[in-house]
Amino acid sequence: KNEVEQSPQNLTAQEGEFITINCSYSVGISALHWLQQHPGGGIVSLFMLSSGKKKHGRLIATINIQEKHSSLHITASHPRDSAVYICAVKHTGTASKLTFGTGTRLQVTL
Amino acid sequence: EAGVAQSPRYKIIEKRQSVAFWCNPISGHATLYWYQQILGQGPKLLIQFQNNGVVDDSQLPKDRFSAERLKGVDSTLKIQPAKLEDSAVYLCASSPLRLAGNTGELFFGEGSRLTVL
Numbered sequence: 564k565n566e567v568e569q570s571p572q573n574l575t576a577q578e579g580e581f582i583t584i585n586c587s588y589s590v591g592i593s594a595l596h597w598l599q600q601h602p603g604g605g606i607v608s609l610f611m612l613s614s615g616k617k618k619h620g621r622l623i624a625t626i627n628i629q630e631k632h633s634s635l636h637i638t639a640s641h642p643r644d645s646a647v648y649i650c651a652v653k654h655t656g657t658a659s660k661l662t663f664g665t666g667t668r669l670q671v672t673l
Numbered sequence: 674e675a676g677v678a679q680s681p682r683y684k685i686i687e688k689r690q691s692v693a694f695w696c697n698p699i700s701g702h703a704t705l706y707w708y709q710q711i712l713g714q715g716p717k718l719l720i721q722f723q724n725n726g727v728v729d730d731s732q733l734p735k736d737r738f739s740a741e742r743l744k745g746v747d748s749t750l751k752i753q754p755a756k757l758e759d760s761a762v763y764l765c766a767s768s769p770l771r772l773a774g775n776t777g778e779l780f781f782g783e784g785s786r787l788t789v790l
Contacts (some may be wrong), residue, residue: 567715596779606716606764606781649715651779660729661706661779663715 565591569664574654577673582637584667586650597624597635600666606649609635634638635659640671675699679765679782687790691753698746698767702780704728707740707750709765710784716764718755722748722769755789762786 565672567588576582586595606657610617610624612633617624621640626633638645678697685779686692686789704723708716719738720730725746733740737756742748762784769778 598779598781605783606766608779608781611778657790660721661718663708663717665713665715 567652567663567664569648569652569667571667572582572665573668574670576669578641578673579669580640580671581622581662582640582644582669582671584635584648584669586635586651586664587631587661588650588652590652590662592628592652592656593655595626595633595654596653596661597633598651599649600649602646602648609648612627630653639670642671642673645669645671677765677767677780677782679763681785682783683786683788685788686755686790688757689754691751692755692787693752694750694763694765694787696748696750696765696782698765699769699780701769702767703770704768705742705748706750706764706766706768708766710764711764712761715770718743719763721748723755752787755787757789760787760789 568608570585594611594613596611598606600606612626621638623636647666647668649666651661654660680695684692706721707719709719710716719733720740721728723743725742736754740750764784765782766779
């Protein structure tokens with residue numbers, strides 16, 4: 564079993580829909596990152612969370628440390644949101660070791 | 674602020690040849706990572722440096738891969754000899770060292786796409 568699991572693996576939505584991507588992890592962490600990767604492009608950090616909730620524009624990220632679970636929400640989705648969204652956890656007890664999920668491929672259509 | 678710079682962006686080589694990738698992290702970032710991302714998979718850590726010391730290289734195939742970070746700034750990743758399964762994007766990332774909690778933000782380069790024929 565992977566230390567970081569994401570669901571769904573693939574997601575297709577129509578423009579305007581509310582989207583949720585989930586991330587579960589099995590290790591102790593000091594922080595969790597949500598990353599965005601466009602096709603052929605580099606990776607951009609969206610959020611870094613250690614507790615609670617963060618919001619940036621139409622993106623909201625939440626984390627529940629007790630349940631070892633995080634969600635990324637996109638409100639009023641748009642075709643430009645189409646990308647791979649990756650969850651990465653920073654382990655406790657080691658110097659910044661990161662483990663990545665396999666990503667969720669999101670396609671938003673008109 | 675300038676981002677993480679990587680070169681080359683693309684490289685095509687034949688198996689058993691060698692290749693080197695270069696990364697220039699954001700100025701002042703103590704931590705530098707090299708990741709391998711095979712098509713359809715999430716990034717896999719190859720090696721992590723803190724300044725010029727290696728923190729984690731447990732997943733680096735040391736028989737063919739090597740990396741160094743001279744003077745704690747730029748880093749090079751070398752593959753020699755390359756195999757077909759090394760075809761991937763090699764990502765470099767850096768983060769600042771936080772004294773409390775070590776939860777530095779991550780910044781990625783554009784990646785170097787390697788094709789081994």
